[in-house]
Amino acid sequence: VEKHTEYYEVMEALRDSKSCAICGILEGNSKRHLEGLMYESVNDPTVRAPLVKSHGFCRKHTLRLLDCGDPLGLAILYQDQLSCLKRELDALERRPSVATRALEALGAGRAPREWKREDECPECKAEREWEARNVSVLAGWIGDPELMGAIEKGVGLCAQHLLMTAQACQSQEKRKMLIEAHRAKIDALLSELAEFVRKSEYRALAESFGKESDSWMRAVKEIASLA
């Protein structure tokens, strides 16, 4: 099979990324996607309609959107959201209060309704598609010497993307190669954590920290997908 653009994208991320390669690709894609949305699509009804249903973006993507910072784009986009909120408030105002209704129905009163999303965050949906695509490209190339070299030298995958990729491997042999490469990394990290704990507990001996000094941070990042 010929190595195409997708292969090189995964390959470069494995080689250069300071954290999980798949997380890195997703974050890059999402930033470009949100920037594109800000510059080209804020007036596009096919972009705005799903955002009305989802009441904007999830917390993660809202924070990322604020980072991409386009005041005009955000001003246009969030007129929709404030209009939606006003309609919700209008409807709420017309409904009898929970207390009144509870008294009327004696026990049949319902808990206050939250602002229901009719659809999930559109950026989360897009990210899941990029994730599936990149995981399948990576799984397909496990065993390729160049790619395995990049995995061995680099930081490797976070727990979530390691498990996803291992499950997507087409043969047990490939799965074993991927797992073995990461088992070595996990063992090395465990040794560094033990060393960090040991030196911290015997700080009186004034032994200075080595490469294990940030091992706790790498352990946290391994377990939590931060993309």
Ligand SMILES: [Zn+2]
């Ligand atoms: Zn990841």
Ligand SMILES: [Zn+2]
């Ligand atoms: Zn989201």
